[in-house]
Amino acid sequence: xxxxxxxxxxxxxxxxxxxxxxxxxxxxxxxxxxxxxxxxxxxxxxxxxxxxxxxxxxxxxxxxxxxxxxxxxxxxxxxxxxxxxxxxxxxxxxxxxxxxxxxxxxxxxxxxxxxxxxxxxxxxxxxxxxxxxxxxxxxxxxxxxxxxxxxxxxxxxxxxxxxxxxxxxxxxxxxxxxxxxxxxxxxxxxxxxxxxxxxxxxxxxxxxxxxxxxxxxxxxxxxxxxxxxxxxxxxxxxxxxxxxxxxxxxxxxxxxxxxxxxxxxxxxxxxxxxxxxxxxxxxxxxxxxxxxxxxxxxxxxxxxxxxxxxxxxxxxxxxxxxxxxxxxxxxxxxxxxxxxxxxxxxxxxxxxxxxxxxxxxxxxxxxxxxxxxxxxxxxxxxxxxxxxxxxxxxxxxxxxxxxxxxxxxxxxxxxxxxxxxxxxxxxxxxxxxxxxxxxxxxxxxxxxxxxxxxxxxxxxxxxxxxxxxxxxxxxxxxxxxxxxxxxxxxxxxxxxxxxxxxxxxxxxxxxxxxxxxxxxxxxxxxxxxxxxxxxxxxxxxxxxxxxxxxxxxxxxxxxxxxx
Amino acid sequence: xxxxxxxxxxxxxxxxxxxxxxxxxxxxxxxxxxxxxxxxxxxxxxxxxxxxxxxxxxxxxxxxxxxxxxxxxxxxxxxxxxxxxxxxxxxxxxxxxxxxxxxxxxxxxxxxxxxxxxxxxxxxxxxxxxxxxxxxxxxxxxxxxxxxxxxxxxxxxxxxxxxxxxxxxxxxxxxxxxxxxxxxxxxxxxxxxxxxxxxxxxxxxxxxxxxxxxxxxxxxxxxxxxxxxxxxxxxxxxxxxxxxxxxxxxxxxxxxxxxxxxxxxxxxxxxxxxxxxxxxxxxxxxxxxxxxxxxxxxxxxxxxxxxxxxxxxxxxxxxxxxxxxxxxxxxxxxxxxxxxxxxxxxxx
Numbered sequence: 081x082x083x084x085x086x087x088x089x090x091x092x093x094x095x096x097x098x099x100x101x102x103x104x105x106x107x108x109x110x111x112x113x114x115x116x117x118x119x120x121x122x123x124x125x126x127x128x129x130x131x132x133x134x135x136x137x138x139x140x141x142x143x144x145x146x147x148x149x150x151x152x153x154x155x156x157x158x159x160x161x162x163x164x165x166x167x168x169x170x171x172x173x174x175x176x177x178x179x180x181x182x183x184x185x186x187x188x189x190x191x192x193x194x195x196x197x198x199x200x201x202x203x204x205x206x207x208x209x210x211x212x213x214x215x216x217x218x219x220x221x222x223x224x225x226x227x228x229x230x231x232x233x234x235x236x237x238x239x240x241x242x243x244x245x246x247x248x249x250x251x252x253x254x255x256x257x258x259x260x261x262x263x264x265x266x267x268x269x270x271x272x273x274x275x276x277x278x279x280x281x282x283x284x285x286x287x288x289x290x291x292x293x294x295x296x297x298x299x300x301x302x303x304x305x306x307x308x309x310x311x312x313x314x315x316x317x318x319x320x321x322x323x324x325x326x327x328x329x330x331x332x333x334x335x336x337x338x339x340x341x342x343x344x345x346x347x348x349x350x351x352x353x354x355x356x357x358x359x360x361x362x363x364x365x366x367x368x369x370x371x372x373x374x375x376x377x378x379x380x381x382x383x384x385x386x387x388x389x390x391x392x393x394x395x396x397x398x399x400x401x402x403x404x405x406x407x408x409x410x411x412x413x414x415x416x417x418x419x420x421x422x423x424x425x426x427x428x429x430x431x432x433x434x435x436x437x438x439x440x441x442x443x444x445x446x447x448x449x450x451x452x453x454x455x456x457x458x459x460x461x462x463x464x465x466x467x468x469x470x471x472x473x474x475x476x477x478x479x480x481x482x483x484x485x486x487x488x489x490x491x492x493x494x495x496x497x498x499x500x501x502x503x504x505x506x507x508x509x510x511x512x513x514x515x516x517x518x519x520x521x522x523x524x525x526x527x528x529x530x531x532x533x534x535x536x537x538x539x540x541x542x543x544x545x546x547x548x549x550x551x552x553x554x555x556x557x558x559x560x561x562x563x564x565x566x567x568x569x570x571x572x573x574x575x576x577x578x579x580x581x582x583x584x585x586x587x588x589x590x591x592x593x594x595x596x597x598x599x600x601x602x603x604x605x606x607x608x609x610x611x612x613x614x615x616x617x618x619x620x621x622x623x624x625x626x627x628x629x630x631x632x633x634x635x636x637x638x639x640x641x642x643x
Numbered sequence: 644x645x646x647x648x649x650x651x652x653x654x655x656x657x658x659x660x661x662x663x664x665x666x667x668x669x670x671x672x673x674x675x676x677x678x679x680x681x682x683x684x685x686x687x688x689x690x691x692x693x694x695x696x697x698x699x700x701x702x703x704x705x706x707x708x709x710x711x712x713x714x715x716x717x718x719x720x721x722x723x724x725x726x727x728x729x730x731x732x733x734x735x736x737x738x739x740x741x742x743x744x745x746x747x748x749x750x751x752x753x754x755x756x757x758x759x760x761x762x763x764x765x766x767x768x769x770x771x772x773x774x775x776x777x778x779x780x781x782x783x784x785x786x787x788x789x790x791x792x793x794x795x796x797x798x799x800x801x802x803x804x805x806x807x808x809x810x811x812x813x814x815x816x817x818x819x820x821x822x823x824x825x826x827x828x829x830x831x832x833x834x835x836x837x838x839x840x841x842x843x844x845x846x847x848x849x850x851x852x853x854x855x856x857x858x859x860x861x862x863x864x865x866x867x868x869x870x871x872x873x874x875x876x877x878x879x880x881x882x883x884x885x886x887x888x889x890x891x892x893x894x895x896x897x898x899x900x901x902x903x904x905x906x907x908x909x910x911x912x913x914x915x916x917x918x919x920x921x922x923x924x925x926x927x928x929x930x931x932x933x934x935x936x937x938x939x940x941x942x943x944x945x946x947x948x949x950x951x952x953x954x955x956x957x958x959x960x961x962x963x964x965x966x967x968x969x970x971x972x973x974x975x976x977x978x979x980x981x982x983x984x985x986x987x988x989x990x991x
Contacts, residue, residue, distance in 0.1 A: 272795060274795045274796070280888060281884050281885050281888060282885035282886065296799070296960055296961075385956075386885065387885045388885075388956045388957070389876070389955070389956045389957060390876065390879060390882075390883055390884050390885050390886070390956075390957045391876070391884065391952060391953075392699070393698075393699065393952070393953050393954065394698050394699045394700075394953050394954055396699070397699035397700050397701060398699075398700070401700060460954070464955070464956065466877050466955060466956045466957075466958055467956045469958065469959075469962060470956055470957075470958065470959060470962075623959055623960065623961060624799075624886050624887070625883070625886050625957070625959045625960070626959065628885055628886050
């Protein structure tokens with residue numbers, strides 16, 4: 081599959097409103113929107129344009145088509161004492177440092193706002209979540225239903241007047257075939273509704289896929305999520321910034337990507353409280369995060385092979401053997417194998433384990449064995465003809481669709497989208513190191529697998545450079561933590577949205593402070609949540625085995641989808 | 644002297660009357676059945692685990708008994724003591740018969756297999772046709788299980804099983820027929836007999852005229868079709884654990900599950916026995932007694948299926964049909980015609 085011809089950038093760039101060499105010119109953007117912008121407010125990551133609820137589509141269309149904001153990263157909904165508010169966090173795939181928040185307040189007694197779904201397909205699920213948890217309704221949304229909670233749930237849990245002590249009744253109704261009356265291929269053709277999951281060997285957790293089959297081919301498919309919803313946002317809102325929130329991120333993407341998740345909260349909170357992290361700690365963080373990424377990608381590779389091969393075969397065991405070594409290294413570093421809780425605001429919990437030489441040697445041994453092990457995997461998997469027969473040109477996700485659905489991480493990079501926050505919106509020590517962003521143009525299951533395998537190589541490069549740096553770091557300059565006050569109380573009404581490149585893609589955190597030591601609103605933008613939305617695009621018209629393979633290649637973790 | 648006569652002799656019957664022959668035949672059948680079930684008991688709970696573990700860098704069962712061998716006993720007790728759950732609205736008695744049909748048909752095939760050392764229960768002139776015929780009855784069991792379970796995953800598995808067996812049965816039988824062109828008979832003992840001659844002599848090593856050496860192309864084709872016949876990777880489509888849960892097995896538990904599982908393993912061994920008889924000279928081999936050689940050969944083929952299972956991905960159902968009808972069928976016809984021409988011209 082070839083990508084669409086790149087548009088001649090030199091001409092196009094001149095037309096993009098608000099883009100200057102020093103970054104965004106918010107005044108030009110405001111001029112573009114004219115009097116639709118009622119007021120402007122400052123968020124720490126970007127400016128927020130406040131607009132009326134019935135201008136949402138006009139404003140977003142203008143921003144997307146004329147100002148180049150092609151990435152709706154997240155939608156945050158929240159309730160104030162006097163109003164509801166939806167915030168659309170906009171970014172550009174070309175340059176995610178150019179951000180803009182579109183703030184849409186709605187009144188208390190009539191919380192209805194125009195839907196952004198016609199502009200960005202990804203708003204579909206994000207707005208459903210906002211409706212489900214906060215209670216804002218979106219006009220013009222194609223499918224305004226609850227998404228995380230059961231349909232019979234009463235009230236909206238993140239609304240201010242929600243009564244948590246009220247018991248809920250959840251009925252168990254049979255799922256209906258949405259195509260029951262649809263005999264598209266003549267009267268004698270029929271479709272079959274089948275529930276794949278929540279208890280099924282290949283749904284990677286408790287995902288329920290409502291599938292309608294026409295023979296073995298998929299006529300209609302809808303992922304039904306929420307079985308693992310654990311109120312993570314609410315729990316984070318009840319913890320104090322300094323220590324009580326950090327353990328939660330480990331539990332979102334719980335398959336060894338913990339370090340990467342912790343960084344998302346660390347980054348948001350550090351921006352919020354204006355904390356400078358010492359360089360030494362940044363190097364340790366970078367190393368730990370990349371080790372985590374390797375472990376997560378090994379697991380993704382192994383489970384994908386499990387889905388395609390159909391058994392716990394050699395590939396699964398080989399990837400787990402290698403993942404085990406990473407886990408041992410991370411255990412040495414943090415004391416934990418999965419739920420690390422190693423990051424602290426302003427640094428990390430403790431320095432490298434003593435004796436340092438032993439730790440470095442262990443890590444180096446692992447890195448030295450890496451090329452051989454990857455060759456082995458390439459021999460076994462990617463060069464296997466049956467594997468290629470199964471994966472090439474199946475589960476195709478065209479780049480335009482991927483962008484519209486807000487797909488990020490290896491899923492987007494497998495569709496040829498050159499987007500990686502580590503390089504494009506640098507944090508930590510990444511911009512000082514020498515590594516490459518991996519992309520593949522295949523747009524299919526095979527491309528996504530290749531991206532992960534090649535990213536492991538790049539992570540190994542990063543870890544190696546970090547180890548070199550740490551080994552030579554002068555002993556009297558090993559500062560692992562900045563000075564952070566015991567109780568953090570960011571200023572009243574400060575808002576921030578920051579994202580990092582987690583194992584599955586862009587993991588963003590929105591925090592609004594209300595002057596206390598706990599966040600007033602804590603919103604998690606989970607990459608798996610957005611990536612999973614692309615499943616219908618990839619699998620409609622395909623065979624069941626290809627749908628299973630596509631699901632595997634998305635590499636979702638339900639803990640992060642449902643939060 | 645046939646196997647049944649030997650048993651009659653041991654029982655002191657002398658010249659067999661009809662009744663005595665029946666008794667001797669039943670005892671012979673019991674011996675062969677027990678033999679194959681013992682093999683399966685060894686293969687299912689123990690050897691399969693050990694083999695898969697070796698392929699995947701693990702250790703597997705090693706706690707109960709020497710090398711974990713007593714796991715066979717432990718597993719037997721465990722499996723038999725499970726509760727048999729009969730789902731509502733399953734189509735009985737088809738649902739109950741399916742496991743019996745599957746296990747029974749596979750064992751039945753061994754009646755005509757020459758296992759060496761004189762062990763062969765019956766040796767009809769239509770032996771090869773018989774063994775293919777009973778082997779295919781298993782497909783009936785698959786459909787019964789899939790259709791009667793009242794489960795959509797089972798149903799899909801049953802349909803897949805039919806499609807797969809149609810696509811592979813024909814190449815399998817046609818390739819088998821190309822061997823018959825050489826031998827000129829369907830009788831199993833004659834097929835083994837005609838492979839005794841020497842094909843080549845390289846100094847002290849004599850390569851026998853096994854049909855795997857005479858016609859390696861047919862051998863490869865038959866092995867591939869055999870993988871599909873017994874439903875192992877890359878053709879384990881009717882079960883396809885990650886796609887349709889467990890296919891036709893989904894609703895079976897306890898003893899019925901054991902029967903299905905056992906049927907599958909006996910089927911693998913039957914496939915191995917057919918390959919051994921047609922292509923590997925049956926029980927022939929130096930030094931060791933024929934029966935031992937026969938066992939070594941069918942276990943080697945079992946090992947091959949397990950190897951495929953551990954290392955090869957599964958193809959998709961439409962790809963399988965395509966390989967079957969567009970590839971294997973054409974190749975097997977080509978093989979048949981070519982063999983016929985060669986046999987006709989050279990007059991082997």
